[in-house]
Amino acid sequence: MLRTATHSGPIVTVSDDDGVATRFHAIWLRDNALDPETRAPGNGQRLITIGDIPADTTISAARIVQGDLEVTFQPEGKTVLFPADWLADHAYDRDHPRDLGRTAPSITTWDRALTPPSADWNAVHANPRAKRGWLAAVAQYGFARLTGGPVEPESLLRVVDLFGYVRETSYGRYFEVRTEVNPSNLAYTGLGLQAHTDNPYRDPVPGLQILYCLENSAEGGESIVVDGFRAAQRLRAENPEGFALLAHHPARFEYSGSDGVCLRSRRPMIELSPDGELVAIRFNNRSSSPFVDIPFERMEDYYEAYRQFADIIDDPAMGVAFKLEPGESFIVDNTRVLHARTGYSGAGSRWLQGCYADRDGLLSTLAALDRVQPEAAE
Numbered sequence: 319m320l321r322t323a324t325h326s327g328p329i330v331t332v333s334d335d336d337g338v339a340t341r342f343h344a345i346w347l348r349d350n351a352l353d354p355e356t357r358a359p360g361n362g363q364r365l366i367t368i369g370d371i372p373a374d375t376t377i378s379a380a381r382i383v384q385g386d387l388e389v390t391f392q393p394e395g396k397t398v399l400f401p402a403d404w405l406a407d408h409a410y411d412r413d414h415p416r417d418l419g420r421t422a423p424s425i426t427t428w429d430r431a432l433t434p435p436s437a438d439w440n441a442v443h444a445n446p447r448a449k450r451g452w453l454a455a456v457a458q459y460g461f462a463r464l465t466g467g468p469v470e471p472e473s474l475l476r477v478v479d480l481f482g483y484v485r486e487t488s489y490g491r492y493f494e495v496r497t498e499v500n501p502s503n504l505a506y507t508g509l510g511l512q513a514h515t516d517n518p519y520r521d522p523v524p525g526l527q528i529l530y531c532l533e534n535s536a537e538g539g540e541s542i543v544v545d546g547f548r549a550a551q552r553l554r555a556e557n558p559e560g561f562a563l564l565a566h567h568p569a570r571f572e573y574s575g576s577d578g579v580c581l582r583s584r585r586p587m588i589e590l591s592p593d594g595e596l597v598a599i600r601f602n603n604r605s606s607s608p609f610v611d612i613p614f615e616r617m618e619d620y621y622e623a624y625r626q627f628a629d630i631i632d633d634p635a636m637g638v639a640f641k642l643e644p645g646e647s648f649i650v651d652n653t654r655v656l657h658a659r660t661g662y663s664g665a666g667s668r669w670l671q672g673c674y675a676d677r678d679g680l681l682s683t684l685a686a687l688d689r690v691q692p693e694a695a696e
């Protein structure tokens with residue numbers, strides 16, 4: 319509930335029951351007007367452009383109507399109501415964090431102490447609440463397991479069907495991960511793999527990876543996941559200058575291991591939003607190409623920071639390890655969580671299928687579940 323509204327020139331100030339004052343600009347309020355001429359009642363899409371709003375928009379009246387704010391704009395002479403809750407949800411008259419390397423409030427970083435979030439195949443298919451919890455874990459932790467699924471090829475596509483769409487790449491709609499006699503990519507051999515994000519040479523990178531286990535009787539072959547955001551935060555704490563070097567200079571990545579494919583990207587290992595929030599990690603020794611965007615004077619420092627970042631990622635205290643059983647799978651947020659595997663021997667067999675999907679599909683499904691069934695939210 320709002321209590322008072324005053325206006326002075328292009329600014330409205332409202333205060334609530336607690337006396338907390340919040341300011342809004344005339345141009346901002348006019349742009350975000352909720353009336354049916356400004357916003358389509360059905361889909362909520364804006365019907366006007368910035369050019370449709372008079373540049374000299376100002377406020378001729380502001381008053382409280384049953385706890386909400388009513389504003390009259392000039393020169394249009396237009397009166398619009400803004401619900402108090404809507405204003406509270408969208409207030410921008412506050413301190414804006416700018417510290418480099420912070421995480422979004424919805425994210426929880428972790429190390430090896432984390433119990434892997436996990437859901438059951440049948441439950442996520444039958445129960446929206448279980449499905450919501452599983453998707454929310456991916457959003458919060460950047461990975462989640464799914465157990466109890468069928469031991470059938472292409473089951474991973476059914477995992478993706480639960481929240482979105484497969485992102486097809488030059489590796490196909492999905493790919494096989496098992497020993498090959500003549501491997502074209504190290505992921506298909508029995509060697510261990512350093513923790514990495516997939517396909518940093520794509521732009522954008524695949525947002526999610528799904529790895530689905532069909533056989534895993536070989537020695538070793540454990541999956542390990544590492545929170546790249548936690549690793550970045552550790553680097554920032556231990557070596558702020560090195561963190562800034564990795565964040566503020568593009569690395570280069572390339573893959574051209576197949577005929578007709580030459581993928582290249584120029585992106586930093588630690589990507590920040592313009593106001594400093596962690597956006598993405600790209601880390602892959604196999605597909606790094608020569609770094610040519612770091613000033614000569616900083617190259618040795620850059621390499622020192624790169625080595626330190628790798629040491630943190632390789633630190634056993636960082637990784638959560640688990641062995642996938644047939645019918646089990648996991649999703650990683652490939653923009654955040656690195657995955658690795660221990661080496662496995664030729665005794666027995668290991669067969670995984672992998673595919674990619676986009677994050678937005680998962681986040682949209684999660685948000686829509688929350689909107690339709692808010693009682694399902696924890």
Ligand code: FE2
Pocket residue numbers: 505514515516657
């Ligand atoms: Fe990988």
